Amino acid sequence: MRKCWLVGLLFAFIATCFLGCSPRKSPEAAGKNLKDVGQVMAIYAAQYSDRLPPNAATLLTTVDHGMVSKHSVAEILAGPDVTIPDAVRSASPEEQATWLSKNGGVKVLAWGGHFVMQTKASVTPLAILRPELYPGEPKLAVLYFDGHVELRDRAEVEAMAKSAATVPETGASKPGG
Numbered sequence: 001m002r003k004c005w006l007v008g009l010l011f012a013f014i015a016t017c018f019l020g021c022s023p024r025k026s027p028e029a030a031g032k033n034l035k036d037v038g039q040v041m042a043i044y045a046a047q048y049s050d051r052l053p054p055n056a057a058t059l060l061t062t063v064d065h066g067m068v069s070k071h072s073v074a075e076i077l078a079g080p081d082v083t084i085p086d087a088v089r090s091a092s093p094e095e096q097a098t099w100l101s102k103n104g105g106v107k108v109l110a111w112g113g114h115f116v117m118q119t120k121a122s123v124t125p126l127a128i129l130r131p132e133l134y135p136g137e138p139k140l141a142v143l144y145f146d147g148h149v150e151l152r153d154r155a156e157v158e159a160m161a162k163s164a165a166t167v168p169e170t171g172a173s174k175p176g177g
Contacts, residue, residue, distance in 0.1 A: 031141025045115030056097035079105025121146035
């Protein structure tokens with residue numbers, strides 16, 4: 001009888017830890033990371049005539065992340081719920097960008113183009129959390145060009161992801177070009 005009680009207690013503890021301590025952050029907490037994405041993009045735009053980087057590889061090689069966060073630009077683009085493998089950390093910017101486009105927690109919706117859009121900045125999305133990383137969450141975070149982050153209905157964010165411009169997230173390009 002005593003063994004059954006101990007086994008039951010151990011099972012309950014493990015189940016509570018496993019089910020209650022998800023390694024994923026809430027979309028609200030992960031959304032705070034989107035502000036760092038916005039700052040990195042704004043720094044790039046300030047250096048390159050209000051243009052957004054043409055792809056992630058360019059962003060990885062041109063922005064000093066120390067101006068934004070203790071995290072690298074790759075970590076900012078990966079998001080708080082994605083761990084970048086050491087092999088990827090030591091890879092070229094193009095290889096990092098390829099890995100981030102497949103595995104990163106943030107999807108940038110506006111590579112290239114102009115950063116400053118005065119009249120529509122508060123309603124034009126710049127980046128989103130990847131919906132597939134937050135299954136079952138009814139709302140997901142969206143970063144807008146003016147720097148604010150909102151939680152939006154999942155279906156709306158999924159539609160943003162699908163309708164995003166098909167500008168490549170990878171590949172080498174000259175800054176601002």
